[in-house]
Amino acid sequence: MLRPERMCRLLIAAPKGEIDTIVRELYRHNVYHIEDFVPESAAAESLSIGHPLSGASDAASALIKVRAIENACGIDPENVETREKLPASKVRAMIQTDLPVIQKEAEDLIASRSRLEARQKEHEQRARELEPFAAVPLDLEFYRGYTRFTVFAGHIAHDVTIDVPHEKYFSDRVSGNMIVVVVQIEHREQVERTLLDAGFQAIPVPEETGAPADRLKDHLEEGRRIADEIAEVNAKIAGIRERHTDFLVACDELLTADVERAEAPLRFATTEETFITEGWVPGDRADRIREALEKVTNGRIYIEELEVDDDARVPVEYENPSFASPTQVLMDIYARPRYSELDPTLMVAIVFPIFFGMILGDVGYGAVLLVLSLVLRKFLKSDEGRMLLKVLSYASISSIIFGVLYSEFFGFPLPWPPLIFSRHLNIGGEAGGHGPQVAELMIVAIWIGILHITLGRILGMINARKLYHGKHATKAVIANAGWLGTMWGIIILIWSFYAIPMMPDLTGFPVAIAVGVVLLVAGVIGIAQENPLEVVELPTIVSHVLSYARLVAVGLSSVAIAMVINFIAIGMMIEPQLEVITPVGVIIIIVGILVLLVGHALNTALGLLGGGLHSIRLHYVEFFTKFYKGGGKKYNPFGMKSKFTEE
């Protein structure tokens, strides 16, 4: 909690003979994050990168085959539900016996499908070429083979008259019109000019015989027949998917594991007789993996725990209570925390839903989003998507709670008056109560901003001590205290000159002015001692605090849209028609209902975007910039959680 999981740096050395056993054991435990060995040119020549284990290339080529079949059949292992786990030994046997058969079957089907598709394309192309000629009552052999005549065939803008002896067919039934003209060869140039003036575009005569209309019909029929055949082949491919998905994803998993294991030595350093690897395991698992390795090698292994020197090299794994862990996805979007840094996931997990609820405090919208997040969970299978939906469901629950407090349901008031501050605007001129308490809400938002930023700066002081050493750490701590002092100095000065409701009134105390000035000056000095250029950033104190006003502003705009939709749909369209029902009135009522539905659907989307983006932005920009560095490496243990197979 509040810091990443402790890591232990292990150095493992063993004779090369044990490499297979050790890799297998490490893979099974799925906790060892391998640090890749990078040979340095200056280092002793006796250390070099290891060679893959035997069987690596076999496994890799089998894996390629499996992936090709999966690709052809449209199977994505990520989105396959596990029905039953197949035993690994059985899958291995089936890779030898069944896989080649399935592969052949799939390859044949794919090949015949692409052949059929090529033929279908050809027929379609022919049909397209024939289409204009079908409008002319001439068999195709009459278009060619003359010595004393020339034939023009093509599209033309309009019909033309030709003043030499000729035979002409014109049709405007096809797009672009169609003209065929046969003239004696000596008039060729003259006729061509006439035609070109009318926008003539020659088209090639298809190399076929018979009536074009019949040929066109033949090609279209052939195309349809092939389409049926393709559908048949597709059904067969779907059949393969139906029958073999379980086996194929199991193969994929098993072979991926084989390949990863076989290629692990590429990440180790080796000498002639031994190999060495460095890596990371979570602190509480270190002893267990040590014992396991010693057991499987009968003690023919050397394991040493090394000191953690550089925190940038340590892989980072979150350690959070279960309700906060979905929020890690929001952290990863920004940056994973560094190893020695505070992990603010827990704070984001608590504050993010509160901000979201403050912005979109509406029972109706909250319920819609809650249902949406629960329904989408059925369709989204990836881990990240599911985590985001969890975050959304927490946020929408908070939105419902704030909706009860604000007394809002799709912009309508609930039967009770707002329990906290009212956001009911006077739209349509029929609002009761005392109208929106915008000023009060603003002040609450500013208070939240002041407290959030103060928390950020205090965390900044703690973080500076963790991240930096010696003089640099002290300077950074003082700078953070300086920012805090400057902010509170400004606030106290404002309080001592103006009396603001819901904030301390210091107008009667001249000593407050002195305190404010001292804090302000000391703060600015504190900031400047770390880096004088930082003083330029002073206005951000005001803008960051005021930025929290968006908690109210964005929320009010969402309320305003909801109330306007209600007023237009119900107040202006539906209600007046209900007094006297007429046929036109019924249509207007239906349109009004449509306006209501579409409007609220749009406003739900806007509320989700506005509430989500603005809440997370307040964290990223206003909160994290005060203390958070980020940039930790992701902890990626060597191994795999088997989903489809079991040993």
Added chain:
Amino acid sequence: MVDFGTAELTLEMVQASQLGMRALGAGLAVGLTGIGAGVAEMGIGSAAVGATAENRDMFGLALLLTVIPETIVIFGLVVALLLLF
């Protein structure tokens, strides 16, 4: 022709006109800051989309940078709300 010099301004007229001015001011506050935020986000947004296309990991940072100028219009909205209520 109405002689504006002598036409009587009643108290109601003055109040109504002030109300209108306030509404105008609020509209200007939101509208102008909206244009400002839009202009600022234009450049950032196109660069952010480009960067995200190059490297998917940039998405979080890109989104973050894109919404930074949104503060401008939020200030406008705050001013407008304070004017109106």
